[in-house]
Amino acid sequence: MASSADPWMREYNEASKLADNITGMISERSSFGARSEARHHSSAIRRKITMLGTRLGSLQSLLKKLPAKQPITKKEMNKRRDMLANLRTNVTQTAEALNMSSFRNRDNLLGPGTKRADDMARISALEADDGR
Template identity: 50%
Template sequence: MASSSDPWMRELSDASKLADEVRDMISQRSSLLPSGPQTQRHMSTARRKMTILRTKLETLQSLLSKLPSKQILSAKETNRRRDMLDKLSVQAGEMAPTLNMSMSADRDNLFGLNRKQDDMMKKANDLDNHEQDEDFAQLEETVVSTKHIALAVNEELDLQTRLLDNLDEHVDSTNSRLQVRL
């Protein structure tokens, strides 16, 4: 059995607490106005915490898969940890659509996508097949370009989140050292 000083178990505990916070924030959303700055800030914070949670889960998974074969942990303990991590990952996966749905609904309203879709359908009915093929080729290029940009932004966001987490840990460590010296 792993001790409470085990860094992997501490990280799992932190991730579990973070998942609880996100779950609470999602349930609190019903007490807020359907839209507005407070609701947007609340859900933005929940999405940020969800991103941090996903990063922690990826880190835990990576650490668990990189354990040396002669590690102190038994196969039973490794499986137990894998099960705990899988359970937490499933919980995070169940919460993610709730956060994404609220974000995409707000985005649709903000950009008026429903109106744009109707306009596009009318325009498509007026075009012949050749023109539609050209438009689809242009659309494909745009989608591929947007995908690459989104992937790059996602990688940068993951990096920035990890850097912020690392900075937060260093600030806590420095603060603890200062408290001891004072």
């Protein structure tokens, strides 16, 4: 197993903690009564998901450079690839659950059954909430 001085493992552990934090925040989301509080909380979750996505990119980059920087077995390299893939899947699923456009395209966000009138009704409701 890799030592605690291993930069990739340190970064992975931090990313994993952030993912756990996001999961906890999502669990808390239903406890917010006021709409503005819920929106702020959802925004914080989205920011953290974006940060986690950046960390995953960094981990991917570090993983590509790893064999040149330190001796690592093929088995350990495959294990790390799997760990990274699992964490990336977790982030993608979380982002999909929150309808984050940076992880999905517009059609997937709206869903196949959404009609143009539904979109307009949603926009009108959002404008009404903002006092427009």
